[in-house]
Amino acid sequence: MNGAVDLPLELPELSFRAAGESLVRRSVLPSGVRVLSEQVPGARSATVGFWVAVGSRDEHPTEAGHPATYGSTHFLEHLLFKGTAERTALDIAVSFDAVGGEHNALTAKEYTCYYAKVQDRDLPMAVGVLADMFTSSLLDPDEFENERGVILEELSMAGDDPADVANERFFEAVLGAHPLGRPIGGTPETIRAATREAVHEHYRANYRPQDLVVTVAGAVDHDALVAELEAALRLAGWQLDVAAAPVARRSAVPAPLEVGPALTVVERPLEQVNLLVGVPGLVASDERRPTMSVLNAIFGSGMSSRLFQQVRERRGLAYAVYSFAPAYSDAGVFGMYAGCAPAKAGTVAALLRSELERLAEHGVTAEELARAAGQLGGASALALEDSDTRMSRLGRAELTLGEFQDLDEALRRIARVTADDVQQLAADLVSRPFSVVAVGATDEAALSGAADAAPATVVA
Amino acid sequence: MNGAVDLPLELPELSFRAAGESLVRRSVLPSGVRVLSEQVPGARSATVGFWVAVGSRDEHPTEAGHPATYGSTHFLEHLLFKGTAERTALDIAVSFDAVGGEHNALTAKEYTCYYAKVQDRDLPMAVGVLADMFTSSLLDPDEFENERGVILEELSMAGDDPADVANERFFEAVLGAHPLGRPIGGTPETIRAATREAVHEHYRANYRPQDLVVTVAGAVDHDALVAELEAALRLAGWQLDVAAAPVARRSAVPAPLEVGPALTVVERPLEQVNLLVGVPGLVASDERRPTMSVLNAIFGSGMSSRLFQQVRERRGLAYAVYSFAPAYSDAGVFGMYAGCAPAKAGTVAALLRSELERLAEHGVTAEELARAAGQLGGASALALEDSDTRMSRLGRAELTLGEFQDLDEALRRIARVTADDVQQLAADLVSRPFSVVAVGATDEAALSGAADAAPATVVA
Numbered sequence: 070m071n072g073a074v075d076l077p078l079e080l081p082e083l084s085f086r087a088a089g090e091s092l093v094r095r096s097v098l099p100s101g102v103r104v105l106s107e108q109v110p111g112a113r114s115a116t117v118g119f120w121v122a123v124g125s126r127d128e129h130p131t132e133a134g135h136p137a138t139y140g141s142t143h144f145l146e147h148l149l150f151k152g153t154a155e156r157t158a159l160d161i162a163v164s165f166d167a168v169g170g171e172h173n174a175l176t177a178k179e180y181t182c183y184y185a186k187v188q189d190r191d192l193p194m195a196v197g198v199l200a201d202m203f204t205s206s207l208l209d210p211d212e213f214e215n216e217r218g219v220i221l222e223e224l225s226m227a228g229d230d231p232a233d234v235a236n237e238r239f240f241e242a243v244l245g246a247h248p249l250g251r252p253i254g255g256t257p258e259t260i261r262a263a264t265r266e267a268v269h270e271h272y273r274a275n276y277r278p279q280d281l282v283v284t285v286a287g288a289v290d291h292d293a294l295v296a297e298l299e300a301a302l303r304l305a306g307w308q309l310d311v312a313a314a315p316v317a318r319r320s321a322v323p324a325p326l327e328v329g330p331a332l333t334v335v336e337r338p339l340e341q342v343n344l345l346v347g348v349p350g351l352v353a354s355d356e357r358r359p360t361m362s363v364l365n366a367i368f369g370s371g372m373s374s375r376l377f378q379q380v381r382e383r384r385g386l387a388y389a390v391y392s393f394a395p396a397y398s399d400a401g402v403f404g405m406y407a408g409c410a411p412a413k414a415g416t417v418a419a420l421l422r423s424e425l426e427r428l429a430e431h432g433v434t435a436e437e438l439a440r441a442a443g444q445l446g447g448a449s450a451l452a453l454e455d456s457d458t459r460m461s462r463l464g465r466a467e468l469t470l471g472e473f474q475d476l477d478e479a480l481r482r483i484a485r486v487t488a489d490d491v492q493q494l495a496a497d498l499v500s501r502p503f504s505v506v507a508v509g510a511t512d513e514a515a516l517s518g519a520a521d522a523a524p525a526t527v528v529a
Numbered sequence: 530m531n532g533a534v535d536l537p538l539e540l541p542e543l544s545f546r547a548a549g550e551s552l553v554r555r556s557v558l559p560s561g562v563r564v565l566s567e568q569v570p571g572a573r574s575a576t577v578g579f580w581v582a583v584g585s586r587d588e589h590p591t592e593a594g595h596p597a598t599y600g601s602t603h604f605l606e607h608l609l610f611k612g613t614a615e616r617t618a619l620d621i622a623v624s625f626d627a628v629g630g631e632h633n634a635l636t637a638k639e640y641t642c643y644y645a646k647v648q649d650r651d652l653p654m655a656v657g658v659l660a661d662m663f664t665s666s667l668l669d670p671d672e673f674e675n676e677r678g679v680i681l682e683e684l685s686m687a688g689d690d691p692a693d694v695a696n697e698r699f700f701e702a703v704l705g706a707h708p709l710g711r712p713i714g715g716t717p718e719t720i721r722a723a724t725r726e727a728v729h730e731h732y733r734a735n736y737r738p739q740d741l742v743v744t745v746a747g748a749v750d751h752d753a754l755v756a757e758l759e760a761a762l763r764l765a766g767w768q769l770d771v772a773a774a775p776v777a778r779r780s781a782v783p784a785p786l787e788v789g790p791a792l793t794v795v796e797r798p799l800e801q802v803n804l805l806v807g808v809p810g811l812v813a814s815d816e817r818r819p820t821m822s823v824l825n826a827i828f829g830s831g832m833s834s835r836l837f838q839q840v841r842e843r844r845g846l847a848y849a850v851y852s853f854a855p856a857y858s859d860a861g862v863f864g865m866y867a868g869c870a871p872a873k874a875g876t877v878a879a880l881l882r883s884e885l886e887r888l889a890e891h892g893v894t895a896e897e898l899a900r901a902a903g904q905l906g907g908a909s910a911l912a913l914e915d916s917d918t919r920m921s922r923l924g925r926a927e928l929t930l931g932e933f934q935d936l937d938e939a940l941r942r943i944a945r946v947t948a949d950d951v952q953q954l955a956a957d958l959v960s961r962p963f964s965v966v967a968v969g970a971t972d973e974a975a976l977s978g979a980a981d982a983a984p985a986t987v988v989a
Contacts, residue, residue, distance in 0.1 A: 111571045114911055150832075158842055162832035167900045169907020172832075188910055218845030225800035226848055226868050229691055338798065340685035372610075372622035372632075382618055385678030388686055408686050440627045447629020450648055451574055455915070 072478040076471055078315045084291075087475035089453070093463070094291040101279030101313040102302065104295050105463040107286040109456065115192045115287030116460040118184040119199045122282075122318040122468045123275040124177045126248040126397075128255075136262040140220070140255015141271050143176040144263055147220060149183060150174070151212040153205040156198070158212070164198045178249050179318055179397055180468055186457060189288035193297050196283075200301035203276060213265045220260050227254065232408070235343040235508040238333050239404060242504035243349055245329040249400050278302070279313040282467050286459030317468060323352050324399040328502050331520040335508040342414040342509035343406075346421045346519055348501035350394050350401030353469050358396065359482040360490040361403075365394050366441040367433050367491070368425070369405060373440065375424055380407055386417050398469060403498055415515030418505055422519045429499045432492035446480050532938040536931055538775045544751075547935035551919070554751040555927075561739030561773040562762065564755050565923040567746040569916065575652045575747030576920040578644040579659045582742075582778040582928045583735045584637045586708040586857075588715075596722040600680070600715015601731050603636040604723055607680060609643065610634070611672040613665040616658070618672070624658045638709050639778055639857055640928055646917060649748035653757050656743075660761035663736060673725045680720050687714065692868070695803040695968040698793050699864060702964035703809055705789040709860050738762070739773040742927050746919030777928060783812050784859040788962050791980040795968040802874040802969035803866075806881045806979055808961035810854050810861030813929050818856065819942040820950045821863075825854050826901040827893050827951070828885070829865060833900065839884055840867055846877050858929060863958055875975030878965055882979045889959045892952035906940050 074085055076095065083095040092108040128138040151158045165172040170187035172195070183203065185195040227233045237252045244250030255263075285294055302309060326349055351361050369376040369392025380390040390407040405421040452458045453476060466473040474482075505520040534545055536555065543555040552568040588598040611618045625632040630647040632655075643662060645655040687693045697712045704710035715723075745754055762769060786809055811821055829836040829852025840850040850867040865881040912918045913936060926933040934942075965980040 114914060159833060159838065162837070163900065166831040166833040167903045169904045169909070169911065171908075171911070186911060188907055191907070215842070215845040219841055219848050222801065222846070222869060223848040225870070229799045229801055231689055339689045341682065341689055371626040373619060373626040377622070378619065381679055382675070385675040386682070388679050388683040408682060410682065410685070440623065443627045444629045447648055447651070448631075449629070451629065451631070451646060454574060 072475060074473045076467055076473055078317055087473075089476065091459070093473060095467075096291070096295050097315060098278070098299070098309055099312050100307070100309045101277075101315040102298070102309065103282045103315055103467055104291075104298060105282070105284045105467055106289045106291045106294055107459045107463060108289050108291065109287050109459065112189070112287040112456060114186060114188050114456060115285055115289050116184060116186040116456040117192065117195050117199065117283070117285045118182045118460050118464055119203050120180055120182045120282040120284065120464045120468060121275055121280045122180050122316060123280070124179040124181060125251055125253040125255075126178050128248075128251070135267070136264070137259050138263075138267050138271065139251060139259040141263055141268050142181055143254045144216070144220060144260065145268050145272055146174045146176045146181055146183070147216045148208050148213065148268065149202045149206045151216060152207050152209060153201050154207065155201050155205065161198060161202060164194060168194070170195065176253055178253060180464070182464060184460065192285070192289060192294075196294065196297050197301045200298060200305065203281065204302060204305035204307060206272065208265060208269050208272065210265055213268070217260060217263065220254070221257055224254055224257055224260065231337065231339055231341070231343045231508045232406075234335060235345050235406075235506050238335060238506045238508070239345040239347065239504065240402065242329040242331075242333050242506055243347055243402050243404070244400055245327045247324060247326055247400055249397050250329065277313070278307055278309065280316050282464060284460050284463035284467070286463060287456035317471065318398050322399060326400065328504060331502065331504055332513060332516055333504070333506045334511065334513050334516070335506075337509055339509040341408045342411050342507050342511045343408050344414055344418055344421075345404050345406050345506040346418055346503065347402060347404035348498050348503055350403035350498070351396055352399055352401050353396040354398075355396070355401075357490070357494055359479075360486045360494045361394050361396075362445055363438065363441045363483060363486045364428070364491045364494055365392055366444050367437045368392050368428060371444060375428070376405065376421070379424055380417065380420060386410075386413055386420075411510045414507055414509070414511040415518065418507075418516050418519035422503060425495060426499050429492065429495035432495075433488050435488065438486070438488055438491070442480070442483050445483050449476055449479065532935060534933045536927055536933055538777055547933075553923070553933060556751070556755050557775060558738070558759070558769055559772050560767070560769045561775040562758075562769065563742045563775055563927055564751075564758060565742070565744045565927055566749045566751045566754055567919045567923060568749050568751065569747050569919065572649070572747040572916060574646060574648050574916060575745055575749050576644060576646040576916040577652065577655050577659065577743070577745045578642045578920050578924055579663050580640055580642045580742040580744065580924045580928060581735055581740045582640050582776060583740070584639040584641060585711055585713040585715075586638050588708075588711070595727065596724070597719050598723075598727050598731065599711060599719040601723060601728050602641055603714045604676070604680060604720065605728050605732055606634045606636045606641055606643070607676045608668050608673065608728065609662045609666045611676060612667050612669060613661050614667065615661055615665065621658060621662065624654060628654070630655065636713055638713060640924070642924060644920065652745070652749060652754075656754065656757050657761045660758060660765065663741065664762060664765035664767060666732065668725060668729050668732065670725055673728070677720060677723065680714070681717055684714055684717055684720065691797065691799055691801070691803045691968045692866075694795060695805050695866075695966050698795060698966045698968070699805040699807065699964065700862065702789040702791075702793050702966055703807055703862050703864070704860055705787045707784060707786055707860055709857050710789065737773070738767055738769065740776050742924060744920050744923035744927070746923060747916035777931065778858050782859060786860065788964060791962070791964055792973060792976055793964070793966045794971065794973050794976070795966075797969055799969045801868045802871050802967050802971045803868050804874055804878055804881070805864050805866055805966040806878055806963065807862060807864035808958050808963055810863035810958070811856050812859055812861050813856040814858075815856070815861075817950070817954055820946050820954045821854050821856075822905055823898065823901045823943060823946045824888070824951050824954055825852055826904050827897045828852050828888060831904060835884055835888070836865065836881070840877065840880060846870075846873055846880075871970045874967055874969070874971040875978065878967075878976050878979035882963060885955060886959050889952065889955035892955075893948050895948065898946070898948055898951070902940070902943050905943050909936055909939065
């Protein structure tokens, strides 16, 4: 089988050849643990990920005397590296360092992923250590306090990065009060107020067998992987014979949005203004996602894109300029970024918006359409050379899309996109409310033209 | 042949198997053009680089009425993307975007590299376009003015990045007036003053046949590559039959250094202090480079390293903390980085220094030594899965080391490093003058203990 495959939550076993002759297999254990692997012929290494479909969007505001749990998903992610009954934090670090492996974790808005990339011979070790961390973290109170300091430094580092600040504000502006609009790491206030009890409750509630998805790509044998994982999980005391329905986050319905401020200015004494202009985008399950990929390639991805040509090549107004279109289960964003001189911020913000409006009005050429298909196909082929990319593709397929698409199928969908499709999507986007975020030494008056009429929020 | 291979400048042809069964070949054309390839069995893509051994260190101060050329190497790098007689800037961008390739360039202190990563079928195109850019850039005056604006924005972006600012200041502090101490991109002043004539002269003087090194790794056939390259260079009007001695930068002798200020504080209203502490390091040809790799792995690379354990895991003082040891032809640097709270900057700076002193006094354990060997071997094996890494390895071998080492040979040298070697190198390092750079809201008094006694330079 080859192409697109539905991944029903409870089907016990699935096996098919993806494009490029890799072998994709999927098993669902009775306990709800899901295991997906992609065996790539000739690979000498593998990337393994342990996923749960829980992210910052699932955190709670202050309620009934309990402080907000904002940032607790990320806090827990840090704590999983801090030791189990079997392994100290140093033991965990040594396990991977001693073989030159990469290991880390990622907290996102809708999922958390613990991963490692190792040579083929070290994959059983990586599965064993990640399983121990996932199932048996101690959340030691002393380590908890220590890690609070580390996380506060991580937030400070992000707070000193103007592009990072602009990005966080942009999600708040475009998605308003929707939980996806919140920053992933919480705030210094919520991290200072975080309690071990709340983080432990989060761990207990969301790291169960039916939550766990393990994906491996590269040099992997599926049956051996399942056996090693089962052994490690049983060693941790997990009951793998108890039936439980797997948990997924697969919503097709866009949530109603009340967007935030139309114009947000964060005043900072910087050389550049970090500028973001954009609108609500598409959800992950939207049928127009291939159209969005084509639109984004033509409009703001690569040196031949319209934004690069108009803002940088023709006018020299920015070094970095691009567009982006992240999609989540029930909301999405379409954004345009440029870093520019403060005196030019108004010009650039207006230019970004007017280029999108021009796309909506005049559409794209057949040449641009063909180029986008080539660009997306080539870039995907190059990206899939890396087992990291394949491991992540398996995780997203299982957790958010409910469907596995191999490269050929994805490109068939891209090839079906027409110039009309792109123009209609652009017209839909420009009909949505625009938000503008600027971090730097600029003033609201210069920017208000690109934002939809509304009072500005100015943050000192 | 397998292991370490000398690359004499004028040997016409060389061919050997590197570890992992890749085939390395090297040709020197009579004109001095060097071509190195590494054919990796099973690869479906390739990375190609066009190199010259010229970087920011080769630029000139103000002299005889001519403004300083600082930043002109990087300026030229930008202009090579702006069009030839055959191709406009958009044509160049479209060539790579239409196939989903990655293409970019890198200006460093001692070299400049233009590179592209493409699928196998697109390699001839990539070689042709890069050859056209390299030989036949127009340096159009209008494009020159436009690109001046882009580069000023690039410098502003770097100027707003506190870690970047700290890094530039650190090289100035540790290497003093040595040309390697200067920032790569020049300054806003030198970019505003740059003339097309000076950049054109730089192009004319340093982009000759005897300067060019082309390296390709991945899915590549050496003979076809040489033929395609020769055809492209002849099309550009290059005389490839005229004998010329290839140019290289291979110096074994450390330059005398007058180090800069012992303490540099760049005052900024930031949440974190970006702290760098360090000393002059080893040159690229130093026999102790394998020892330095082991020292750096044990001391400041990875989650099990001493700096990570002492600064982050035990004390929660930083999120990011590591050491680094870049080596150049006649100078090098050993540095320790941490981002921390302003109130803790003095504590952290003293801790970084004292950890290095502890290494010099008490040495390393056999366990640490074994772990470092495993770490360096595993990390190198993973890195070499990517054709980018192999392409760069070929370029560095030719331009700076004069020797190609395959992975097995590199690991044999690592395996010979003893605990005594590491301790002696640490003792040598701590005997050198310490510099401290801090970017953020901190004060000199807190930091002076970690720097060697000298007046601070405070930059507002």
